[in-house]
Amino acid sequence: MSNNNVAMKDDRENLSKVIQANQPKTKSFDPLQNSIQTLQVNEKTLTNYIEQIKTNIYVGKKAMYFVARDVYDAQQSLSTPDFKRLVDNFKWNGSTQSKILRIGASNNLFKIYKEGHLPSNWTTLYELSILTDAEFKKVKHLLEPDVSWNKIAKELGKKDTPDPNWLLNFLNLEVDKRKVTVADFVKTLTAIKKDLKKYKVVKVVDDNKEKVQKSIERYITSLNNKQKKADKEAKKKENKRKTKEIIKNAA
Numbered sequence: 499m500s501n502n503n504v505a506m507k508d509d510r511e512n513l514s515k516v517i518q519a520n521q522p523k524t525k526s527f528d529p530l531q532n533s534i535q536t537l538q539v540n541e542k543t544l545t546n547y548i549e550q551i552k553t554n555i556y557v558g559k560k561a562m563y564f565v566a567r568d569v570y571d572a573q574q575s576l577s578t579p580d581f582k583r584l585v586d587n588f589k590w591n592g593s594t595q596s597k598i599l600r601i602g603a604s605n606n607l608f609k610i611y612k613e614g615h616l617p618s619n620w621t622t623l624y625e626l627s628i629l630t631d632a633e634f635k636k637v638k639h640l641l642e643p644d645v646s647w648n649k650i651a652k653e654l655g656k657k658d659t660p661d662p663n664w665l666l667n668f669l670n671l672e673v674d675k676r677k678v679t680v681a682d683f684v685k686t687l688t689a690i691k692k693d694l695k696k697y698k699v700v701k702v703v704d705d706n707k708e709k710v711q712k713s714i715e716r717y718i719t720s721l722n723n724k725q726k727k728a729d730k731e732a733k734k735k736e737n738k739r740k741t742k743e744i745i746k747n748a749a
Contacts (some may be wrong), residue, residue, distance in 0.1 A: 502587035523743045556643050563601065563611060566623075570602025582708075599628045607632045622647040629654075672708060675717045682713055 573581050585595055601607060604627040611618050625647055626634065639649045652710060671690070673683060691702045 504570065546602060556618055559620075559643075560611070560616060562620060563607070566598045566602035567608070568602070569595075569598050573599060597624050600624060603627070606631070610638070616643065617645050618643045619647065622650065624634050626650070633739060673714075675714045678714060679709050679718065680714050683711060683728075 510638070569584075572584055575583065590598065601623050606629075607616065607623060607627060622645065626637075626641075629637075633654055637653045642652060663739055673686075679685075687707065694702050
C-alpha cells in the first residue's frame with residue numbers, strides 16, 4: 499500500500515471519529531429506570547425528547563405497581579383494623595382493593611418487573627396476576643412495557659376482552675335497624691359470608707360493615723336516650739302528682 503493510500507485511510511478514520519463525536523447524543527429508553535428524568539435532554543433532538551417522555555410515562559405507570567406491592571405488604575404486616583384504616587384513608591372500594599392486592603401479591607409480576615419487562619397497562623397487570631403459573635409461563639416471552647392484553651389473550655386462546663370494572667354488583671342486602679342489634683347483624687353477616695363462599699362467582703364485599711354497625715348503635719342509643727328522657731319525665735310528673743296529693747291531704 500502506498501503512503502498516499504495510508505494517508506487517505508487515516509484521514510477517513512479520523513473524519514469518521516470527528517463526525518461520530520459531534521452527532522447528537524441519543525437517549526435510549528430504559529425499562530429499568532425508576533426515577534423521573536427532567537434534565538437528560540442535553541441534545542434537543544426529537545428522538546431524545548421522545549425517549550425521555552417515554553421513560554417518564556413508564557416510570558409513572560410503574561409507580562402504581564409499587565403502590566400495589568406496598569398495599570400487599572401492608573396487609574401482611576399490619577393488624578386487620580390498621581389495614582382497614584389504611585384502605586379507608588385512600589377511599590378504595592372493595593373492587594379496587596381486591597385488584598391492587600392481587601397485583602401486589604403476584605410473584606410472577608415481581609420477577610418480570612426486575613427484568614424490565616413489566617407491562618405498563620393496569621388492566622393487563624391485573625389479568626396477568628390471575629393467570630396460573632403455566633399460563634404465565636406460556637406468555638412470558640411476549641411481555642414488555644408496551645404489550646397489549648389482546649396479544650397476550652390471543653396467545654392463551656382467550657377471546658374475551660377484560661372489563662375495566664371487573665367486578666359487577668348484582669345483589670344488595672338491606673338491614674332494618676329497628677329490628678336488630680349489633681350482635682344480631684354481625685352474626686347474620688358472618689353466616690351469609692360463610693354460605694356464599696361455596697359460590698366461586700361471588701365475591702362478598704362488606705365495605706359498609708362498620709358503617710351499618712355504627713348506624714345500628716346510634717339508633718339503639720337514640721332509642722335508649724328517648725326512653726330515659728320519657729322515664730325521667732314520667733317520674734317527674736309522678737312526683738308532682740304525689741306532692742299535690744300530699745298537700746291536698748294535709749289541708
